[in-house]
Amino acid sequence: MPSYLDPLSLEQAALARQWRHDLHAHPELGYQEHRTSAAIAALLEGFGLSVTRGLGGTGVVATLTRGAGPAIGLRADIDALPVQETGNAAHASTHPGCMHACGHDGHSAILLATAQHLSQASDFSGQVHFIFQPAEETGAGARRMIEDGLFERFPMQAVYGLHNWPGLPQGQVAVNPGAMMASQDTFEIVIEGSGAHAAMPERGNDPVVVATQMVSSLHTLVSRRVSPLDAAVLSVTMIEAGTAYNIIPHTATLRGTVRCLAPAVRERMREMVTTLGETLPQAFAARATVHYREGYPVTLNDPACAARVREVATALLSEHNVQWAGNASMASEDFAYLLQACPGAYFWLGADGAEASRPLHHPAYDFNDELIGLGVRLLCGVVGSYQL
Numbered sequence: 001m002p003s004y005l006d007p008l009s010l011e012q013a014a015l016a017r018q019w020r021h022d023l024h025a026h027p028e029l030g031y032q033e034h035r036t037s038a039a040i041a042a043l044l045e046g047f048g049l050s051v052t053r054g055l056g057g058t059g060v061v062a063t064l065t066r067g068a069g070p071a072i073g074l075r076a077d078i079d080a081l082p083v084q085e086t087g088n089a090a091h092a093s094t095h096p097g098c099m100h101a102c103g104h105d106g107h108s109a110i111l112l113a114t115a116q117h118l119s120q121a122s123d124f125s126g127q128v129h130f131i132f133q134p135a136e137e138t139g140a141g142a143r144r145m146i147e148d149g150l151f152e153r154f155p156m157q158a159v160y161g162l163h164n165w166p167g168l169p170q171g172q173v174a175v176n177p178g179a180m181m182a183s184q185d186t187f188e189i190v191i192e193g194s195g196a197h198a199a200m201p202e203r204g205n206d207p208v209v210v211a212t213q214m215v216s217s218l219h220t221l222v223s224r225r226v227s228p229l230d231a232a233v234l235s236v237t238m239i240e241a242g243t244a245y246n247i248i249p250h251t252a253t254l255r256g257t258v259r260c261l262a263p264a265v266r267e268r269m270r271e272m273v274t275t276l277g278e279t280l281p282q283a284f285a286a287r288a289t290v291h292y293r294e295g296y297p298v299t300l301n302d303p304a305c306a307a308r309v310r311e312v313a314t315a316l317l318s319e320h321n322v323q324w325a326g327n328a329s330m331a332s333e334d335f336a337y338l339l340q341a342c343p344g345a346y347f348w349l350g351a352d353g354a355e356a357s358r359p360l361h362h363p364a365y366d367f368n369d370e371l372i373g374l375g376v377r378l379l380c381g382v383v384g385s386y387q388l
């Protein structure tokens with residue numbers, strides 16, 4: 001067995017934990033990860049890798065090249081969230097109102113340890129691009145790295161990424177030969193009626209009434225127009241109208257989100273929301289403008305790459321610890337952009353130890369350090385599976 005498939009030494013594992021705690025103590029929001037990416041780049045240079053800084057703003061790519069073999073990309077996200085940490089670990093956030101509540105500190109530590117482990121293995125042959133990506137949380141850092149030439153400057157045959165997953169037991173992995181996470185789009189519908197005195201509705205055209213009809217009708221799209229076998233969710237999350245008890249407002253605004261697990265369903269939802277939003281108000285002699293914004297696409301694994309993760313995980317953990325083709329999540333992930341540009345797979349690493357993990361984005365969430373070793377072995381295993 002090649003040496004890079006060995007578990008981390010105690011010393012390496014302790015170092016990786018230290019890196020994780022340091023990142024956790026100094027969290028930074030999307031595109032502001034200056035200290036984070038400087039610390040990551042310095043470590044990678046210390047491992048003797050060729051390091052490119054500033055890709056996609058605060059992103060870092062480090063390349064290990066040794067002998068012949070295909071090039072594989074491994075990605076970790078590095079940004080934190082605007083959450084005030086309530087946990088009291090020694091490594092708790094020192095930045096008020098900002099914390100690593102999604103475990104990206106852990107993902108970064110796993111990828112750093114993987115880079116160190118592979119760079120120290122004299123029997124490794126091939127090329128690996130270690131991608132440290134900014135702004136996963138709403139900032140589409142993956143897309144920005146692509147726009148900055150990620151795949152042209154660092155050609156790769158496949159790209160892989162993982163996320164720690166509360167709700168899945170530690171020592172388990174979940175991966176699907178298709179959708180892992182949903183697309184995430186938003187819409188805003190501005191209904192224009194005609195303002196009037198509340199005592200004389202006949203003199204105006206009440207957009208609040210149209211808005212209530214609109215909410216009801218929007219909620220029929222998923223239940224009546226999408227197959228029950230296709231996952232989709234539409235939520236109207238904001239309604240804004242009016243300024244006083246005695247005024248019929250001139251406009252009413254609805255906002256909400258749409259999530260889907262298949263690109264074709266996503267496209268249909270976009271068409272249906274837009275058509276309904278524009279035409280329903282006409283029945284009330286009102287008008288509406290629909291702004292539909294596409295956010296993160298569906299995170300769609302390449303089936304062959306997903307099967308490779310499954311195979312590596314099964315060899316390490318045995319079959320009953322690998323969830324294959326299970327339920328996807330209706331949350332979203334900007335790794336989706338990488339998968340649109342390059343085949344690859346994104347998988348979940350079970351995070352629940354003896355105690356269940358706090359949910360992602362919880363103010364007392366803290367990445368489970370016990371996952372680091374397994375994360376490294378899985379990533380090294382995936383890279384190793386491409387060895388010539």
Ligand SMILES: [Zn+2]
Binds near residue numbers: 101102137360361
């Ligand atoms: Zn998150």
Ligand SMILES: [Zn+2]
Binds near residue numbers: 102103104136163
């Ligand atoms: Zn996350």
